[in-house]
Amino acid sequence: xxxxxxxxxAGLPPLAPGWTEHKAPTGHSYYYNKETxxxxxxxxxxxVPSIQSHHVASPPAPPAPFSANTNPGLFNPLAxxxxxxxxxxxxxxxxxxxxxxxxxxxxxxxxxxxxxxxxxxxSNNFQDRRRQPEDRPKHRFDIPDxxxxxxxxxxxxxxxxxxxxxxxxxxxxxxxxxxxxxxxDRREREKRERRARGEPSDEEDTAMAEVEADLAAAEKxxxxxxxxxxGEVGMMDDSEYEEVEVTDDEGEEGDKAPKRQRTxxxxxxxxxxxxxxxxxxQLAQMEAMEEGDFTEDEExxxxxxxxxxxxxxxxxxxxxxxxxxxxxxxxxxxxxxxxYDDERYKALPTMKARKDCxxxxxxxxxxxxxxxxAKQQKLDPKIPYLAFLHRHATPKLFxxxxxxxxxxxxxxxxxxxxxxxxxxxxxxxxKRLGLKQPELRSDLSNLLKAQPLAFLNGSTTLDTLPxxxxxxxxxxxxxxxxxxxxxxxxxxxxxxxxxxxxxxxxEEAEVARKRAERERRQRALAERERRVQEEKxxxxxxxxxxxxxxxxxxxxxxxxxxxxxxxxxG
Amino acid sequence: MPPTRTAGRSKKPPPDGFEDIEDTLxxxxxxxxxxxxxxxDGKKKHExxxxxxxxxxxxSKYIYDMYYEKEAISKTLYDWLLKNGYADPMLIAKWKKQxxxxxxxxRCIQTNETNFRSTCICRVPKKQLTEGQDIQxxxxxxxxxxxxx
Numbered sequence: 001x002x003x004x005x006x007x008x009x010a011g012l013p014p015l016a017p018g019w020t021e022h023k024a025p026t027g028h029s030y031y032y033n034k035e036t037x038x039x040x041x042x043x044x045x046x047x048v049p050s051i052q053s054h055h056v057a058s059p060p061a062p063p064a065p066f067s068a069n070t071n072p073g074l075f076n077p078l079a080x081x082x083x084x085x086x087x088x089x090x091x092x093x094x095x096x097x098x099x100x101x102x103x104x105x106x107x108x109x110x111x112x113x114x115x116x117x118x119x120x121x122x123s124n125n126f127q128d129r130r131r132q133p134e135d136r137p138k139h140r141f142d143i144p145d146x147x148x149x150x151x152x153x154x155x156x157x158x159x160x161x162x163x164x165x166x167x168x169x170x171x172x173x174x175x176x177x178x179x180x181x182x183x184x185d186r187r188e189r190e191k192r193e194r195r196a197r198g199e200p201s202d203e204e205d206t207a208m209a210e211v212e213a214d215l216a217a218a219e220k221x222x223x224x225x226x227x228x229x230x231g232e233v234g235m236m237d238d239s240e241y242e243e244v245e246v247t248d249d250e251g252e253e254g255d256k257a258p259k260r261q262r263t264x265x266x267x268x269x270x271x272x273x274x275x276x277x278x279x280x281x282q283l284a285q286m287e288a289m290e291e292g293d294f295t296e297d298e299e300x301x302x303x304x305x306x307x308x309x310x311x312x313x314x315x316x317x318x319x320x321x322x323x324x325x326x327x328x329x330x331x332x333x334x335x336x337x338x339x340y341d342d343e344r345y346k347a348l349p350t351m352k353a354r355k356d357c358x359x360x361x362x363x364x365x366x367x368x369x370x371x372x373x374a375k376q377q378k379l380d381p382k383i384p385y386l387a388f389l390h391r392h393a394t395p396k397l398f399x400x401x402x403x404x405x406x407x408x409x410x411x412x413x414x415x416x417x418x419x420x421x422x423x424x425x426x427x428x429x430x431k432r433l434g435l436k437q438p439e440l441r442s443d444l445s446n447l448l449k450a451q452p453l454a455f456l457n458g459s460t461t462l463d464t465l466p467x468x469x470x471x472x473x474x475x476x477x478x479x480x481x482x483x484x485x486x487x488x489x490x491x492x493x494x495x496x497x498x499x500x501x502x503x504x505x506x507e508e509a510e511v512a513r514k515r516a517e518r519e520r521r522q523r524a525l526a527e528r529e530r531r532v533q534e535e536k537x538x539x540x541x542x543x544x545x546x547x548x549x550x551x552x553x554x555x556x557x558x559x560x561x562x563x564x565x566x567x568x569x570g
Numbered sequence: 571m572p573p574t575r576t577a578g579r580s581k582k583p584p585p586d587g588f589e590d591i592e593d594t595l596x597x598x599x600x601x602x603x604x605x606x607x608x609x610x611d612g613k614k615k616h617e618x619x620x621x622x623x624x625x626x627x628x629x630s631k632y633i634y635d636m637y638y639e640k641e642a643i644s645k646t647l648y649d650w651l652l653k654n655g656y657a658d659p660m661l662i663a664k665w666k667k668q669x670x671x672x673x674x675x676x677r678c679i680q681t682n683e684t685n686f687r688s689t690c691i692c693r694v695p696k697k698q699l700t701e702g703q704d705i706q707x708x709x710x711x712x713x714x715x716x717x718x719x
Contacts, residue, residue: 325590325593325594326640327590327591327593327594327636327642328593328594329594329628329631329635332594332597359640362642363640363641363642366640366642370642415582415583416583
């Protein structure tokens with residue numbers, strides 16, 4: 001693909017009315033329409049005689065005679081050069097018109113393995129030596145029903161076919177392969193359409209319409225030509241194979257790249273038409289966009305702002321999630337390794353901000369916990385102690401013996417219950433354990449019956465018995481097996497709980513609101529993260545491209561400085 | 571002769587809320603034990619006490635924060651902690667004064683003990699030190715506790 005249109009050949013057809021020819025600072029000419037304020041590299045010509053000339057100027061077939069050795073990995077450059085050139089010089093000449101074809105004089109000039117050999121071919125032509133991104137094969141597709149032939153797509157979006165068996169490759173598809181390629185294209189397009197269904201391609205349409213208005217005539221010709229030459233117009237939509245600017249400078253041309261670029265970024269389009277000479281730059285840009293256009297679009301759609309409060313809230317959520325005690329000091333929090341891996345950690349920029357945020361969080365959290373504790377009725381220290389007694393108390397042991405035996409148990413060490421109380425409870429229990437079973441049973445049923453329905457009802461289970469039951473000695477006087485069955489049978493006879501649990505609806509709404517808020521912030525953070533990544537990638541790409549350009553220019557200078565024996569003329 | 575420790579005396583529970591900060595205090599206690607038992611081979615004589623001072627400072631700061639900044643513990647618990655030596659009340663008293671918010675230890679502002687009746691070097695603001703001067707005070711290893719830094 002030549003990056004710039006070359007000067008149109010001599011003996012051109014006359015310009016269409018309203019168009020004027022101008023010279024760009026780079027040397028090539030472009031055309032400007034004063035009325036429509038459009039400019040183009042393509043020579044706008046009168047419609048009637050244009051068929052022939054366009055036939056010559058802009059062949060639509062995609063394969064461009066780029067360089068035979070673009071992909072040294074795929075096939076032997078020398079071999080292909082040899083078979084490539086003699087076979088296909090003729091058709092290219094025929095289609096490509098009188099402009100110079102890089103590949104024709106390529107083999108003499110290009111270094112053997114050089115990627116840009118094709119472009120450097122016409123090295124006496126300054127324009128051709130402009131910065132040109134390297135092209136190399138990128139994707140390989142199998143062509144249906146054409147076994148040895150493989151369709152290779154290069155980095156710049158151009159395609160050629162390669163015969164795996166005899167290692168031949170052509171930019172120009174041989175007729176039998178052409179059918180396969182057309183079929184392949186149709187499938188691809190269908191796939192793409194299916195994927196893109198749902199998102200309207202208005203943007204594309206308008207951009208295309210613009211271009212088409214500019215070049216309606218040329219396009220018509222092209223369509224006709226497609227019919228003539230390839231017979232494939234029925235299957236390919238014209239936008240796919242459309243060639244606008246780039247076609248007339250180089251006989252055969254990869255189509256996809258410039259087209260996509262134009263459809264996606266109108267400003268690009270203008271720059272290109274205006275002859276802002278660096279098409280190579282645009283190619284790189286286009287390439288970048290091909291990689292990143294999806295995400296960029298999305299980004300434009302929803303650029304969620306992340307306010308300071310959001311950042312703080314994110315960090316607080318992180319603290320919540322790490323389950324750190326709000327009572328722990330800040331240094332302890334920092335020892336937590338999981339903290340740094342989380343991206344919410346980076347929501348706040350400085351350590352000081354984080355510490356402040358932590359302090360704030362801890363204050364809130366502690367307050368909340370204290371409220372909770374106040375709300376929750378205090379767990380009677382008797383309950384665990386009585387449960388413990390139920391397991392271990394026996395009439396065989398006096399209190400001092402029992403205390404000594406179990407002095408290491410946490411229930412015995414508990415300071416909430418004084419020793420006096422403990423002793424009293426133990427003595428009472430041991431006294432009760434000497435009673436007869438029926439008596440104990442009746443005591444238990446009396447205890448249960450005495451409970452109000454609000455505490456003890458049909459929905460109560462053994463685990464959720466009220467504390468008034470649990471702290472009573474009558475409850476633990478019976479062995480667990482008999483007691484549990486008794487309690488269960490009693491509970492099953494009770495009616496369900498009285499009404500009064502409707503207060504939770506409001507709380508639930510509150511919780512739901514908080515969750516929604518949290519999700520929103522999460523999304524915003526992810527968004528920001530992605531944008532940063534995107535920015536970084538773009539930057540890197542720019543850098544790489546800049547480097548490439550620099551290198552390119554260096555090469556150019558080097559080439560210019562190289563003066564052979566023949567002096568400047570040579 | 572010290573009074574005999576009976577079960578009832580030692581069993582008096584700490585005020586409410588102690589269990590919340592108990593873990594952290596235990597950690598400090600362990601750290602302190604480690605610092606006390608660490609070998610001091612190759613250390614200068616005055617360096618030996620630095621970790622002790624540092625841990626004391628940290629623990630006092632923690633309790634101070636809990637009571638004054640975060641209001642996480644009750645007055646009774648705070649008093650109990652001070653009484654039981656979990657924090658240095660003298661140091662905390664200094665922190666409440668303007669200009670002493672970051673004071674490292676009480677010794678560093680004790681002018682009577684110095685040759686020129688001045689405070690420790692760590693009390694000097696960073697600005698007034700010469701550029702790039704790295705100091706560590708003899709008393710507690712403080713690298714600078716001026717409240718303006």
